[in-house]
Amino acid sequence: MKASLLAVAAGLLAQAVPSVSQLLGGGALHGRPRGIKQQTHSDPDLVKNGTFDQLLDHNDPGKGTFKQRYWWDASEWGGPGSPIFLMNPGETAADGYKGYLEDGTITGRYAKEFGGAVILIEHRYWGKSIPFAELTAETLQYLDLPQSIFDMTYFATHVPLEFDDSNGGANAPASPWILVGGSYSGALAAWTSIIDPGVFWAYHASSAVVQAIGDFHAYFDAVERAIPRNCSADVRAVVAHVDAVLAAAADDDDDDAAILELKDMFGLGHLDHHDDFAAGVADPMGAWQNDPDAVFEFCDEIETSGGSTTSAAGVGLELALPAYAAYINRTVAARCSQTGECDTYSDAIDWDQPTYLDGDRQWQWMLCHNPFGWWQVGPPAPGADGQQQHVVSSFLRPDHYERTCPLQFPETNGFVPGITRGFTPAHLNLYTGGGWDADFRRVLFVNGEFDPWIEATVSARRRPGGPRNSTGDGDAPVLVIRNGMHAPELVINDVPEELSVLPDQIAVMERWLGEWVAPSSSSS
Structure with a gap:
């Protein structure tokens, strides 16, 4: 049975008016990883596209479906049994990411190396994959981590692919599917391996922020x-x-x-x-x-x-x-x-803007509802974490952001964001199997040394026991790119430090694909 994120929480709990996008979404300190670099396609005419009837509520299919956009390039695909790389760009409209379908990106390179197809899918509630015309605390209830995970597995097993004439031979698990993402969507890939395993064969998780952290003052460690x-x-x-x-x-x-x-x-x-x-x-x-x-x-x-x-x-x-x-x-x-954006206590601010659909409102909902936290703040007090001085003031604390959650998403027909109900990042980490300590299997992690988000990844220095380390022959290998920033390897640049790990990524994926056995031939 598909576990409910809120069920886990319940078990544990016995001038001009500034826009909210300026206040929260547009600034540098407001929780959005924004990690996937946009990449245009060199020949847009080669890109095919479609929409998929995605379930609004995977726990109650009777609530209907919405149209979820996707794009694909199957020019390298070797037919049923050949890999399909599903790329999710995360919390953004997917139009600007079609370049991930071709060589020059890690997904395109994988397809070229292994005779695979690449599919780019738009995350629910972003771009033109939005189920509702207004985003209130009621209509946003279906934008959460479990629904987003089950979108990926349901798509992989049910999408009718136009480039496949084998009556489902390209779908998972008849063919090996690999879920790829970076930043939040990298975490989504890693979390999928824990929450709904067995559909995707492997996962590539770039700068995957798998640890939910409310008091994320460690964000500035890498900056310092x-x-x-x-x-x-x-x-x-x-x-x-x-x-x-x-x-x-x-x-x-x-x-x-x-x-x-x-x-x-x-x-x-x-x-x-x-x-x-x-x-x-x-x-x-x-x-x-x-x-x-x-x-x-x-x-x-x-x-x-x-x-x-x-x-x-x-x-x-x-x-x-x-x-x-x-x-x-x-x-x-x-x-x-x-x-007027700096005075967040101003009565002139219209926090609740349900018709604002460009993406920042949705992301603020996920921070408040799941909640991920990731509030980029100063330490609780000078010296509280063993460091005597910091680059951000101790007067900037999580409540600066948390207090806006009920302002942005007031109660609507009994619905409120999870944080209002007492849901915390600790509950989310429990749901995902332990955050950065989860038992990941066939998940390739790639991180950048100077990525400010690294302290929410498996490479965090502040993780108890230190960064997770694993060689290429393990179930969850970790590659750290020297001098790398956020999601540094997704676009293949002529940067020596980034190119140096490309053979390792190819080798890991080659090993895992070599271990895949078609279900009809499996002893199970």
Whole structure:
């Protein structure tokens, strides 16, 4: 019987109004991995497409179906018994990812190497695979992790493939299917191996964030390691100063003269709440995943504020503080004054926007409902985790984001997001078999050394016992790309560190496909 995620939880529990996309979806600090690089196809005329009648509720097929889009390239396919690589780009419309059907990506390379077909499938509730015209707490109940997993297995076993004339010989399990994804969809692939095993033969999980973490201050560990030592020293000094000044307040609303002076220095004096201010100060560090060059430019501004220094000690607080503040004035404060997005306590914000369908609302629902957590915040207190200084303030904590869940998704006909019912990331990790400790089988993990999401993957340094390590002959091999970022191997670039692991990926998949036995020939 298909387990219910909420059942597991129940068992354990006895100016212009800123848009929510600006407030939560559009910023760098708001929980969305955004890990799959878009890749266009070199010859769109070769791409075929279709829609599949996907079950709205896999626990109650009587509720009907919705149209789920998919695309394919079977030009390399060797016929029934040959592999099919199913690529899910995750929390986004899939139109911009058709390049994953051809060589130049890991899925296209797999197809070329092993005589396979590639199918690109759009995640439920994104793009044009949305079952409802309005997204409320009621209609979003069908957007959760279990339904998304069962979409993949139901598709693999039931889709009528136009390139197959063998009456189902291309479907799983008659042919070996491999589920591929990166970031959230990489975790989706790995989780599928635990929740609904036996349909897919193998899985490729790139930067797979398999550990749900509410207090994800470890997100910034990789950022701190990647930036120059002098910049790290100065950012940590500024953040320590900010925390010390804010801590002098008796409570969150007590902005004494020193606090007002500090906020005004950064151009954020209008922000009454310290968490909003801390989020603004953290903005440069939050740019790392999507725009690392911007982070290095920020560092250059700090380190040249007093001339130039390459000393690991940096320029010191006296010079770094005004330089940091000037950068925030020019970037964050300027944006705040135009959109009002930085004051998340403003009564002018219309949090509940059910007709907003472009993707950010859906992702915020998944963070609040499953919930994944992954709130990119500062530590609970300086030194609380053994590190004396951090690059993000301790005044930016998970409740800064969690408090918006019931605002974005108010009760509708008795339905609320899971977090409102007391569901936590710990419940999700239990459901998925232990998060990063799950007993994965035939799952290939590939991670990037400087990926800020690495601390939610099997390669996390903070994982009890340290990163999981496995060789290519294991059931769950782990490859870490030196200097790699987020989902670095999905698009095959001319980067030595990335190319160095390509033969290992091919070898692992070759071994697993060589072990596949057609069901009719199996002793079982």
